[in-house]
Amino acid sequence: MEKKLQINLHKTPKHVAIIMDGNGRWAKGKGMNRIFGHRNALTAVRETVRAAAEIKIAAITLYAFSTENWNRPKLEVDALMSLLINSLKKELPEFMKNGVRINAIGLIDSLPKKAQNILTDVILETKNNRNIVLTLALSYGSREEIVNAIKNISKKVVNKQLKLEEINENTINNHLYTFNLPDVDLMIRTSGEKRLSNFLLWQMAYAELYFTNVLWPDFRETHFYDAIIDYQNRERRFGKTSEQITK
16 A cells, blocks of 8 residues: 555556566466466456556556467467456456456457457446456467558558558557557566567557566566556656756
8 A cells, every 4th residue: 555655646657568477487386287377367467457447547458368379288278268268257347346448459360269259248348447448468469460550551552542651650550459549658577577579569669668576476466556656767758858858
């Protein structure tokens, strides 16, 4: 609670992205398999989303499953898909209670049909919630997203729906999966790894990056507030000088 009081509610990031890393290592440290780690990560998600909503953060995006994750052992992939289905069902009352609107980005059609159906249901059920947008990046890869945007823009140019000279940053933004979200202000990655791992590369052009050694299943509200406080103590210049910012 003391950390929450240190936060300036007028300077909170609009959009926080999180790479939830360390489930496997957490489980291994307890002599269990990786799936045990994934199953015990839900508390971290719940506390983080709740904390973000309490300090009026508009959007939070979780890197839940990357396009590269399909290369993991089938047993683990199947367990992750089952966990996604069960978690969405279980957490729906929590989403409704806290005003959480669910969104999803990525190659959603590549998910198992049951997962797609549950995801669609939860998105529809929460569509009128207004406190915070929780976006799940599922079967997501930033390079694939950018390639897809380029293809769609190119089609419009070929079909004379768009002129080449009209293409700008806004054009690209509007063709990304995140077209309805603000740019990322803060990216948090747990477990001590310091990589972006093909996550929201365009959207994080000016994001502040925060790395913590805490493994994701151990991540709690207090750790989230640590990241927010660190963010608020940084000077965001966007290419300007310190003097220009303070004028």
